[in-house]
Amino acid sequence: MGELKLMKGNEALAEAAIRAGADAYFGYPITPQSEVIEYLMAEKPWERTGMVVLQAESEVAAINMVYGAAGAGKKVMTSSSSPGISLKQEGLSYIAGSELPCVYANVVRGGPGLGTIQPSQADYFQSTKGGGHGDYRQIVLAPASVQEMSDFVKLGFELAFKYRIAVLILSDGVIGQMMEKVELFDPIPRMTDEEITAKYPWATTGKKKGTQRRIITSLDLDSHKMEEHNHHLQEKYRIISENEVRYELIDCDDAEYIFVAYGSSARIAQKAVQLARAKGIKAGLFRLISLFPFPGKEMAALCKKGVKGWLAVEMSAGQMVEDVMLSVKGCAKVGHFGRYGGIVHSPEEVLHAMEEKIIGE
Amino acid sequence: MTEEMIIAGFGGQGVLSMGKILAYSGIMQDQEVSWMPSYGPEMRGGTANVVVIVSDERISSPVLTVFDTAIILNQQSMDKFEKSVKPGGVLIYDPNGITHHPERKDIIIYQIEGARLASEMGNAKIFNMVVLGAYLKVKPVVQVENVIKGLKKSLPERYHKLIPMNEDALNMGMNNVVKLN
Amino acid sequence: MSTVTLEDIIKPENLVYKKTDLMTDKSLSYCPGCGHGTAHRITMEVLEELGLDEITIGVAPVGCSVLAYEFMNIDMTQAAHGRAPAVATGIKRVWPEKIVFTYQGDGDLAAIGTAETIHACNRGEKIVIIFVNNGIYGMTGGQMAPTTLPGMKSSTSPYGREVEMMGNPLKITELVAQLPGTYFVTRQAVHTPAAVRKAKKAIKKAFENQRDKKPGLSFVEIVSNCNSGWKMTPTDANKWMEDNMFPFYPLGDIKTDGQLLK
Numbered sequence: 001m002g003e004l005k006l007m008k009g010n011e012a013l014a015e016a017a018i019r020a021g022a023d024a025y026f027g028y029p030i031t032p033q034s035e036v037i038e039y040l041m042a043e044k045p046w047e048r049t050g051m052v053v054l055q056a057e058s059e060v061a062a063i064n065m066v067y068g069a070a071g072a073g074k075k076v077m078t079s080s081s082s083p084g085i086s087l088k089q090e091g092l093s094y095i096a097g098s099e100l101p102c103v104y105a106n107v108v109r110g111g112p113g114l115g116t117i118q119p120s121q122a123d124y125f126q127s128t129k130g131g132g133h134g135d136y137r138q139i140v141l142a143p144a145s146v147q148e149m150s151d152f153v154k155l156g157f158e159l160a161f162k163y164r165i166a167v168l169i170l171s172d173g174v175i176g177q178m179m180e181k182v183e184l185f186d187p188i189p190r191m192t193d194e195e196i197t198a199k200y201p202w203a204t205t206g207k208k209k210g211t212q213r214r215i216i217t218s219l220d221l222d223s224h225k226m227e228e229h230n231h232h233l234q235e236k237y238r239i240i241s242e243n244e245v246r247y248e249l250i251d252c253d254d255a256e257y258i259f260v261a262y263g264s265s266a267r268i269a270q271k272a273v274q275l276a277r278a279k280g281i282k283a284g285l286f287r288l289i290s291l292f293p294f295p296g297k298e299m300a301a302l303c304k305k306g307v308k309g310w311l312a313v314e315m316s317a318g319q320m321v322e323d324v325m326l327s328v329k330g331c332a333k334v335g336h337f338g339r340y341g342g343i344v345h346s347p348e349e350v351l352h353a354m355e356e357k358i359i360g361e
Numbered sequence: 362m363t364e365e366m367i368i369a370g371f372g373g374q375g376v377l378s379m380g381k382i383l384a385y386s387g388i389m390q391d392q393e394v395s396w397m398p399s400y401g402p403e404m405r406g407g408t409a410n411v412v413v414i415v416s417d418e419r420i421s422s423p424v425l426t427v428f429d430t431a432i433i434l435n436q437q438s439m440d441k442f443e444k445s446v447k448p449g450g451v452l453i454y455d456p457n458g459i460t461h462h463p464e465r466k467d468i469i470i471y472q473i474e475g476a477r478l479a480s481e482m483g484n485a486k487i488f489n490m491v492v493l494g495a496y497l498k499v500k501p502v503v504q505v506e507n508v509i510k511g512l513k514k515s516l517p518e519r520y521h522k523l524i525p526m527n528e529d530a531l532n533m534g535m536n537n538v539v540k541l542n
Numbered sequence: 543m544s545t546v547t548l549e550d551i552i553k554p555e556n557l558v559y560k561k562t563d564l565m566t567d568k569s570l571s572y573c574p575g576c577g578h579g580t581a582h583r584i585t586m587e588v589l590e591e592l593g594l595d596e597i598t599i600g601v602a603p604v605g606c607s608v609l610a611y612e613f614m615n616i617d618m619t620q621a622a623h624g625r626a627p628a629v630a631t632g633i634k635r636v637w638p639e640k641i642v643f644t645y646q647g648d649g650d651l652a653a654i655g656t657a658e659t660i661h662a663c664n665r666g667e668k669i670v671i672i673f674v675n676n677g678i679y680g681m682t683g684g685q686m687a688p689t690t691l692p693g694m695k696s697s698t699s700p701y702g703r704e705v706e707m708m709g710n711p712l713k714i715t716e717l718v719a720q721l722p723g724t725y726f727v728t729r730q731a732v733h734t735p736a737a738v739r740k741a742k743k744a745i746k747k748a749f750e751n752q753r754d755k756k757p758g759l760s761f762v763e764i765v766s767n768c769n770s771g772w773k774m775t776p777t778d779a780n781k782w783m784e785d786n787m788f789p790f791y792p793l794g795d796i797k798t799d800g801q802l803l804k
């Protein structure tokens with residue numbers, strides 16, 4: 001068993017970066033995720049593992065530092081919260097176009113604009129449908145516990161390098177700020193420069209005479225080549241969709257009414273399931289872990305087993321619910337419930353919404 | 362066993378760290394715990410609160426609106442959270458600075474004069490440990506030995522000399538909590 | 543009289559100039575007379591002469607030189623508009639033993655990327671910045687740049703830059719020279735053989751500073767023409783540059799060995 005600690009989600013994320021053998025973290029402070037860079041600066045991983053930590057002048061600079069270091073074959077990470085993530089979109093689009101691996105976290109707060117520093121899940125569209133410009137996707141993992149804040153950093157780097165893609169850990173103020181017991185995984189040593197050069201032939205590490213030079217770019221002025229590149233990207237996203245779907249079913253075996261949720265909303269909905277069961281309602285929870293790829297097929301298959309209704313629970317005005325509808329349309333009733341703007345819904349409200357909107361008539 | 366509780370008071374009263382010590386003690390006895398603070402500008406000088414859950418099972422929602430126990434340490438928090446105690450639940454409060462005392466009849470109400478006792482002990486900083494002692498007397502969700510074990514694990518070595526004083530404060534709280542109804 | 547054929551001329555013993563292998567064989571996409579090509583070439587020659595090419599990673603900007611990676615025969619990363627100093631920071635921080643440089647235009651470096659430029663300079667990143675100032679946005683068709691001179695015409699200042707309304711030209715090189723993080727700051731040109739020799743010496747010094755781990759960033763501005771953007775012939779453009787750009791952007795070293803010269 002790994003080391004047991006009581007940690008905030010943000011701290012667990014930071015500690016996991018060090019343990020995952022990350023080479024660098026570039027970030028910029030913003031509530032509610034500043035603990036990530038604060039923890040790293042206090043922990044001095046440059047003394048522990050040689051990991052670089054740098055406070056950039058902006059989120060724009062931070063993501064471009066990630067771009068440069070990732071293009072040079074290193075394991076890099078950044079994190080921010082909603083307004084800062086908006087600023088990173090240009091860089092993320094370049095990372096998608098150049099097919100670079102990286103992990104980043106969004107500890108979501110309420111918007112739009114400067115909004116609030118309180119928890120929210122209103123960045124679902126931005127996270128799963130592209131965010132920046134161009135036809136691209138990124139893998140989105142939604143931790144629902146401090147444990148997963150840690151575990152998904154390790155998993156995130158594995159997926160990022162397997163597919164040369166950005167992996168987003170989509171968290172929120174609840175998961176980032178709360179403390180829970182976390183079992184830390186054993187540290188993975190950082191790769192040596194020689195290992196990196198050997199393992200990632202695409203990385204810009206200096207062109208040896210007589211070898212092919214490496215170019216990290218997302219540009220091609222020849223539209224036919226660009227279309228080809230886009231085909232390649234789409235094929236990659238398809239393969240990811242087939243192989244990297246992740247979700248958890250709680251009390252779904254006999255469930256007639258199922259809550260669909262991710263992150264902190266999933267935890268709240270899980271409590272709503274308990275409250276419902278206590279009232280004799282056969283409720284269950286479909287917890288999304290990967291938001292892209294979205295477990296739509298699995299949802300549809302479950303729906304055919306006698307589900308009467310679904311309630312999408314998210315701290316937004318209704319974003320994820322669109323994907324739920326696309327998945328189970330025609331099979332059962334779908335509704336949405338969510339508080340937003342920084343308000344976190346209560347388990348009682350969530351159950352009440354299921355009773356009113358789905359079971360009701 | 363699942364204990365869902367809130368500790369609410371002013372920033373600076375040690376509300377968040379009291380919750381942390383409780384959570385840490387839960388880990389020491391192999392329980393599941395969660396600690397969800399209020400965060401942001403609300404904390405600065407204003408009110409601070411933290412929801413702590415200690416359970417034998419996997420914890421579902423870390424965010425709650427009703428509680429088995431509320432520990433209330435200022436008037437604003439009393440106004441906000443007296444109504445959030447489940448019927449049959451427990452409310453523990455320090456009367457210091459309280460002008461409107463709790464009135465509910467369907468909950469059990471305790472008083473602990475934490476501020477007075479801590480200053481009598483000559484250290485206002487152990488206030489939160491006095492209150493924690495009172496709570497553990499009423500609700501022994503974690504054993505005192507595990508609180509001490511948790512303190513030892515979570516505090517840097519240089520603070521370990523303060524542990525006996527914290528233990529005294531816990532005992533002071535346990536011995537002085539008063540049931541009002 | 544015998545006729546001289548090409549074969550007669552192209553012989554090893556007649557070789558007077560050889561293109562460095564660090565420039566690819568791809569023909570340059572720049573307008574004839576543009577300074578970018580020369581600036582590329584001397585940068586690559588310096589890397590070759592210093593024997594640093596195998597450990598160098600270059601960062602290309604967005605601007606006419608976006609395709610620098612097509613011409614510079616080394617490992618390169620193409621950065622988003624203005625972000626090259628941040629991208630270079632990322633690379634240098636994780637590969638401190640490599641040589642890292644950016645190559646940027648004035649719009650890229652002194653408008654959209656001002657924050658990245660100033661902060662990379664101020665942090666004293668151990669990188670080289672080569673800054674080609676042509677007083678205009680060449681790539682997008684000759685719009686006003688932060689460096690466009692007062693009264694100078696561009697497609698977005700068709701009656702000349704009116705300072706009152708459009709603001710003043712930015713001498714960012716003088717500005718970064720004030721920062722403690724810069725070690726070497728100089729302004730050069732590449733419009734005459736003599737200027738090219740000087741510019742090359744400056745670029746060499748910049749890379750030597752990085753190689754020798756000198757404390758700070760080396761910043762080389764090259765004032766250049768953009769004959770297309772300025773709507774002049776290459777010769778007129780160079781003349782205009784000497785008469786108008788150089789008085790405003792005087793050539794020469796501004797800071798050497800971490801010391802301001804004036």
Ligand SMILES: Cc1ncc(C[n+]2csc(CCOP(=O)(O)OP(=O)(O)O)c2C)c(N)n1
Pocket residue numbers: 604605606607623646647648649650651674676678679680681682687768
């Ligand atoms: C975010 C963004 N905004 C605008 C552009 C359009 N754009 C491309 S190059 C350029 C100006 C380049 O000027 P400069 O840096 O001076 O380079 P030059 O072409 O003159 O060498 C602009 C505005 C872009 N590519 N990206």
Ligand code: SF4
Pocket residue numbers: 571572573575576577578606676680681767768769770771
């Ligand atoms: S447009 Fe100007 S800067 Fe661009 S290649 Fe032509 S002359 Fe050079």
Ligand SMILES: [Mg+2]
Pocket residue numbers: 605647648649674675676677678679680687
């Ligand atoms: Mg220009």
